Amino acid sequence: MSEVAVQHGMADVYEPSLFGTYSKKIGMWLFLLSDTLTFGALLFAYSYGRISNPDWPTPFGKESITNATIMTGCLLSSSLTMVLAVLAARRGDRNWTRNWILFTMFFGIAFIVLHGLEWTHLIDEGMTPFKNPWAANVPQFGGTFFTLTGMHMLHVTIGVIYLGVVSLRKAFLPILLAVWAVAWWLIPANSVFHYGVHALLAGFIVAAVILILKPKVYDAHDVEIAGLYWHFVDLVWMFIFPLVYLMSTRV
Amino acid sequence: MHTAAATHDEGKGQYFWVWGALLLLTAVEVVLAYKRVFEPLQMLEALMILSIIKSALIIGYFMHLKYEVAAMKWVMMTAVTACLCLMCIFFPDAFRIVHLGVR
Numbered sequence: 001m002s003e004v005a006v007q008h009g010m011a012d013v014y015e016p017s018l019f020g021t022y023s024k025k026i027g028m029w030l031f032l033l034s035d036t037l038t039f040g041a042l043l044f045a046y047s048y049g050r051i052s053n054p055d056w057p058t059p060f061g062k063e064s065i066t067n068a069t070i071m072t073g074c075l076l077s078s079s080l081t082m083v084l085a086v087l088a089a090r091r092g093d094r095n096w097t098r099n100w101i102l103f104t105m106f107f108g109i110a111f112i113v114l115h116g117l118e119w120t121h122l123i124d125e126g127m128t129p130f131k132n133p134w135a136a137n138v139p140q141f142g143g144t145f146f147t148l149t150g151m152h153m154l155h156v157t158i159g160v161i162y163l164g165v166v167s168l169r170k171a172f173l174p175i176l177l178a179v180w181a182v183a184w185w186l187i188p189a190n191s192v193f194h195y196g197v198h199a200l201l202a203g204f205i206v207a208a209v210i211l212i213l214k215p216k217v218y219d220a221h222d223v224e225i226a227g228l229y230w231h232f233v234d235l236v237w238m239f240i241f242p243l244v245y246l247m248s249t250r251v
Numbered sequence: 252m253h254t255a256a257a258t259h260d261e262g263k264g265q266y267f268w269v270w271g272a273l274l275l276l277t278a279v280e281v282v283l284a285y286k287r288v289f290e291p292l293q294m295l296e297a298l299m300i301l302s303i304i305k306s307a308l309i310i311g312y313f314m315h316l317k318y319e320v321a322a323m324k325w326v327m328m329t330a331v332t333a334c335l336c337l338m339c340i341f342f343p344d345a346f347r348i349v350h351l352g353v354r
Contacts, residue, residue, distance in 0.1 A: 020320035029323075033331050044338040051345035062285075069281050073274065079313050080270040087263065224315075231313045238305045241277075242298035246284035247291070 028225040032232045035155075039236050042151060043243060046144040050247075057134035057141055058248040059125075064118060068245045071114045075234045078107035082227045089220035097223060101167035104230065108160040115153055116193055119146075123192065148244060152236055154199065159233050161203040166218045166226045170211050176204045269312045276305050 019026050050056050060068070085100030122145075126133040129143045164172040180200035187194045280301050283289065289297055311317035316324055 019323035019326070021323065026323075029327055033327060036331050037334055040335045040338060044341070048341065048345045051342065052348040054349060065281065065285060069277065072277050076270060076273045076277065079273075079309065080266060083266045083313050084263065228314055231309055234313075235306055235309050238302050238309065242280055242284070242302055246280060246298055247295060249284050249287070 022221060024221055024225050025228070028228045032228060035232065036236075039151070039239075042148050043239060046148055047243065049140050049144055053138055053140075055135050055138050056248070057132060057138060058250050059122075059132075059134045060245050060248050061250045064121075065245060065249055067114055067118050068241055071111050071118075072237065072241050074107045074111045074114070075237050078104045078111070079231050079234045081107065082230045086220070086224050086227045089223035092220075098167045101163050101223070101226075105160050105163050105167075108156055108163070108230075112153060112156055112160070115149065119149070120191060120193075145244060148240055152233070152240055155233050155236070157199055158203065159230050161200070161207060162226055162229060165207050165211065166222055169218070170215075173204065173208055173211065176200060176207065180204060266312065269308050273305055273308060276301050 017023070017026065081100045081103040085097050085104060088096040088100055127142050127145075129146050131139050132141045135141060161176065164176060168175070180197060183197040183200065184194065187197060280298055283297055284294065288294070310328075316327070
């Protein structure tokens with residue numbers, strides 16, 4: 001087998017993959033491993049600060065925990081719809097591939113909106129990355145919270161744009177631009193999201209460059225690796241939710 | 252394209268069961284934390300065990316790693332677990348700081 005494969009100049013003969021699957025999938029897995037270490041480092045830093053500081057505040061009451069639980073349900077349901085999209089793509093059903101991906105995007109957007117409302121509520125109570133109203137001697141509470149959840153929210157946003165590109169291709173571009181414009185117009189100027197919404201504009205520019213320079217029909221493999229990224233985003237939340245929210249409940 | 256992962260049963264039923272199990276485990280976590288059933292350290296251990304079980308379900312079934320070849324499973328999971336465990340070397344320092352106190 002390998003003796004044939006190493007002869008140069010033979011067309012369509014490649015060394016079989018060590019991992020028994022196609023390169024794009026291996027590439028996505030390797031990226032996800034590196035991103036795992038990124039979030040692992042952030043979670044470690046948060047945990048280190050939390051353990052070493054006995055006065056760590058526990059501000060999350062019933063409303064916050066309920067909100068975060070609904071957000072968890074949204075992400076878990078989005079993972080289910082993503083799996084169903086991958087199954088539909090494998091059997092060649094383009095309509096239901098698109099539909100299940102759109103359902104996944106819906107749950108992802110619901111997660112982002114709920115998380116944005118959670119952030120707004122905490123900011124209204126006086127929480128910033130540098131101080132919080134519950135423990136004046138623990139200024140790093142805000143920094144660790146906003147960094148962890150903000151990094152995750154950014155990944156979810158990128159994931160929604162990624163899924164939009166895979167499911168709708170160029171038709172997604174005007175939708176994304178419209179969402180950015182409407183969100184920028186509707187969100188008050190004193191909200192952090194009035195400026196944070198420009199991440200959608202950055203996503204639009206990147207998506208436009210990719211779709212115009214390399215137009216292609218996204219096949220089952222592309223849907224599957226998009227699914228891997230989406231499940232990773234869900235996986236990270238499985239650790240952020242208990243460590244950040246459930247360990248800091250106020251009852 | 253035929254791959255190792257494409258040969259497994261692709262029935263939808265198992266994914267709904269996994270989704271249901273994930274929702275159930277989440278509900279257990281929320282009840283444990285909201286009722287403050289355990290002391291903080293035991294609570295952390297319980298939540299981490301539940302989170303690892305949920306992660307295993309997501310990685311194994313939703314991300315299809317269960318159906319990949321053994322080399323991929325072992326290399327991916329061993330590498331990331333080893334790196335994450337290396338970070339834990341510094342945790343005793345955090346406990347030490349609590350006992351040292353702050354001037």
